[in-house]
Amino acid sequence: MGKLFAVVVAVITLVATAIFVMHVWWPPADISVHGPGIDRQLGETMVMAGVLFVVSQLALALFAWQYSSGDGRKIKTFPGGPMPLVVAAIVIVGIETLALTFVGSKVWAGIFQAPPDPNSLQVDVQAEQFAFYFRYPGPDGSFAATHPELINEANENYFGLDPAHEVDARDDIVVPSLVIPVNRPILLRMHAKDVNHSFYVPELRIQQDFVPGLVIPLHFTATQTGKYEIVCTQLCGLGHYNMRAYVEVMSPGEFDQWLKEKAAQQ
Amino acid sequence: MNPPAVPAAAHHHAPPQGFLRRHVFSLDHKVIGKQYLDLALVAVCIGMGLSWLMRLHLAWPNLPIPGLEKLSPNGAANGVITPEYYLSLMTMHATIMVFFVLTSAPFAGFGNYFLPIQVGAEDMAFPRFNMMSFWTTCVAFLVIVSSFFVSDGPALSGWTAYAPLSAVGKDAGPGQGLGQTLWALSIAIFCVGQLFGSLNFVATTLDLRTKGMTLARMPFSTWAWFITSVIGLIAFSVLLAACILLLLDRVAGTSFFIPAGLVISDRLQPHSGGSPLLWQHLFWFFGHPEVYIAILPGFGIVSHILPVFARKPLLGPRVMIGCMAVIGLLSYTIWGHHMFLSGMNPFSALLFSVPTLIITIPSTIATLLWIGTVYGAKLRLQTPALFCLGFISVFVSGGLSGFFLAQPSIDTYLHATYFVVAHFHFVMAVAAMFGIFAGTYFWFPKMFGSMMNETLGKWHFWLTFIGVYCVFFPMHYLGLAGNVRRYSAFTDDYLKPLIPLHRFITVAALFTGAAQLIFLYNLIRSRFRGPTAPDNPWEATTLEWSTTSPPPFDNFGGHPPVVSHGPNEYGVQGATGDYVMQAAPGAPRTH
Numbered sequence: 078m079g080k081l082f083a084v085v086v087a088v089i090t091l092v093a094t095a096i097f098v099m100h101v102w103w104p105p106a107d108i109s110v111h112g113p114g115i116d117r118q119l120g121e122t123m124v125m126a127g128v129l130f131v132v133s134q135l136a137l138a139l140f141a142w143q144y145s146s147g148d149g150r151k152i153k154t155f156p157g158g159p160m161p162l163v164v165a166a167i168v169i170v171g172i173e174t175l176a177l178t179f180v181g182s183k184v185w186a187g188i189f190q191a192p193p194d195p196n197s198l199q200v201d202v203q204a205e206q207f208a209f210y211f212r213y214p215g216p217d218g219s220f221a222a223t224h225p226e227l228i229n230e231a232n233e234n235y236f237g238l239d240p241a242h243e244v245d246a247r248d249d250i251v252v253p254s255l256v257i258p259v260n261r262p263i264l265l266r267m268h269a270k271d272v273n274h275s276f277y278v279p280e281l282r283i284q285q286d287f288v289p290g291l292v293i294p295l296h297f298t299a300t301q302t303g304k305y306e307i308v309c310t311q312l313c314g315l316g317h318y319n320m321r322a323y324v325e326v327m328s329p330g331e332f333d334q335w336l337k338e339k340a341a342q343q
Numbered sequence: 344m345n346p347p348a349v350p351a352a353a354h355h356h357a358p359p360q361g362f363l364r365r366h367v368f369s370l371d372h373k374v375i376g377k378q379y380l381d382l383a384l385v386a387v388c389i390g391m392g393l394s395w396l397m398r399l400h401l402a403w404p405n406l407p408i409p410g411l412e413k414l415s416p417n418g419a420a421n422g423v424i425t426p427e428y429y430l431s432l433m434t435m436h437a438t439i440m441v442f443f444v445l446t447s448a449p450f451a452g453f454g455n456y457f458l459p460i461q462v463g464a465e466d467m468a469f470p471r472f473n474m475m476s477f478w479t480t481c482v483a484f485l486v487i488v489s490s491f492f493v494s495d496g497p498a499l500s501g502w503t504a505y506a507p508l509s510a511v512g513k514d515a516g517p518g519q520g521l522g523q524t525l526w527a528l529s530i531a532i533f534c535v536g537q538l539f540g541s542l543n544f545v546a547t548t549l550d551l552r553t554k555g556m557t558l559a560r561m562p563f564s565t566w567a568w569f570i571t572s573v574i575g576l577i578a579f580s581v582l583l584a585a586c587i588l589l590l591l592d593r594v595a596g597t598s599f600f601i602p603a604g605l606v607i608s609d610r611l612q613p614h615s616g617g618s619p620l621l622w623q624h625l626f627w628f629f630g631h632p633e634v635y636i637a638i639l640p641g642f643g644i645v646s647h648i649l650p651v652f653a654r655k656p657l658l659g660p661r662v663m664i665g666c667m668a669v670i671g672l673l674s675y676t677i678w679g680h681h682m683f684l685s686g687m688n689p690f691s692a693l694l695f696s697v698p699t700l701i702i703t704i705p706s707t708i709a710t711l712l713w714i715g716t717v718y719g720a721k722l723r724l725q726t727p728a729l730f731c732l733g734f735i736s737v738f739v740s741g742g743l744s745g746f747f748l749a750q751p752s753i754d755t756y757l758h759a760t761y762f763v764v765a766h767f768h769f770v771m772a773v774a775a776m777f778g779i780f781a782g783t784y785f786w787f788p789k790m791f792g793s794m795m796n797e798t799l800g801k802w803h804f805w806l807t808f809i810g811v812y813c814v815f816f817p818m819h820y821l822g823l824a825g826n827v828r829r830y831s832a833f834t835d836d837y838l839k840p841l842i843p844l845h846r847f848i849t850v851a852a853l854f855t856g857a858a859q860l861i862f863l864y865n866l867i868r869s870r871f872r873g874p875t876a877p878d879n880p881w882e883a884t885t886l887e888w889s890t891t892s893p894p895p896f897d898n899f900g901g902h903p904p905v906v907s908h909g910p911n912e913y914g915v916q917g918a919t920g921d922y923v924m925q926a927a928p929g930a931p932r933t934h
Contacts, residue, residue: 078729089812093740
């Protein structure tokens, strides 16, 4: 029975590890400036956790194999007692994880604590049950004030703008996709109309919750043109699974052209 | 086996007469423990049924499930699960499993039955509180189950019930009406029940230990229940407060969790001044310690059982107790790792990350001590031992994925994906269930006076062990590929290529779930038809094995045992074999 346990654990361990090593399922290629830091951190953690996984499972399997039979044999205590294991855990796990923290905290700080580039393109994002809307300031370069009491889905006034009374509200561009130029820092100002939502683009290696009542800044730079899905990852009600939008990363020329066309439509 | 004669007059307590007092509103901790376990058994059947429905829906979203329309005419017209009903099933699965199974069985169930016996007491310190604890929990269970039958369905905001979705009421959509109110009410009641229970555990452990039962001689399971109850006292009181505030927001028009300016269903909400993050802090201040409330009894049970079947003492007994205590202490410093991306100050993510990584050290030490205990053992691989070995394996698998999620930078990618689902199912659900299974096979003879069937037990172990790896390990791969959780369908988007893997998981889940019928059958059959159990079938040392199977009403027949030995004396020459029972006479030692 112990030998069977050992074989089963060994097979599970090796198959599970092989699928990781062969990258059968793996994050999609990164398209952000900060992403390689996250990927490196993920890779290093994978190696560390992988080694601990294989070593501990195989040790368990080996001991179950070795010590399941043999009545008449005397029991043996672990060489050196518990102390070597305690020291090993503190030294190996402690130092490795703390080292990862120090490296990882730089990656984290670079994304969430570093100030945005002053030349960032600012986009205002509103999340609601069950859609995202994106607002650009238009030719005047300024975002108009929003008034929650004016929000009206039927009139497509998703942000609660007041173009009748406010001049700078008249040129604000509101679209259901995030359109951005490649290689230019983007600064999102995120707010929610109703409940918690989240902004997740796996390729951009970025995720951030929307919290009602807060405006949360988020900045990143995309390095590849293309069209990628934005998904909501914070349970927001029945249509949660359908809360999607696209981020379209364009060349700077295409982006300027797009912005001009949209401004002309206002 | 009778306890050794002690110079104390036998003081036998007779059981009460009358069916209600004996079996329903009993003050006997053993009956209450069994009631908790029975409640958990009912709850786990419902919880697993719900997970089957979820898995079927994820693999084949348009599959009609016969009969489901009868349970929910709106949620599953023609038996096809709607997206909102999927979320309800998920919410109820998690709520029932976390509260009514993973807390009720290993902590309240086994703890109630065995903690007093293991410290040599006749009963809990406050038997009436103890009875109230169970019946309060039972009311909480009835309330949560009743929400299946309200008009707009059960709550669907997840077991985390994030505000404002859970706080604003009907405007936010189906499941946010009466169902969500019943959810908050049920959890509030549950907290009260657990507070009664935890108080009792603490008082009993500290005050009712028999002569010679020093703290250092307490069995590891007793230590685990004691530490867990200390965690529970703090955690459940915070959640109780949070649920009361949530109820007030829902029914009394307060705004603890709802800020100004929210427009829901085209209606400006009449609230202002609240904070959604406040709910998250209160919830996770409970929620993370809750993970340890679920798993620490498993630590105790495995540390208690493994030496019995290894026929050697647990390696580093004091280190193990220290690990459990350190984990209990640190469990209050790490709740923020659930909130790295919640919009709280990003600097605090680093503050929460460091203790989260540090808590892996006592967990690693505990794991190495178990593996080190297997080294050089004379293993008797009966079913309880197999589940202990299985526990170690799944705990390693689940624990290691914690390294990823503890780092905010990696969490940026993996948060809210199936990687998280894999992590917490392995480390808290499957590992805790393996602890429950080990405890059941081990203590069943004591509780019911009959043995469980070994062959069925082994089949149950193998199918479950391989099954859970097939169900939950692939979820790591899904998460790595960016598959987000809490989604009711992946039909037409970037997740579509992952559907075959989801189907594999669903098939594995159906098989693994079906394998539990073997356990159920074994449980019921052995209760009535199992061969009679001797007093100490496993040759174990602790006090529960010094009394009859099952124990008399007052546990030791009026002869409280006197303890002269620690719980860990295996592999030594004793009077009866290779072990010395705690109650065996011996030179009194000082600790």
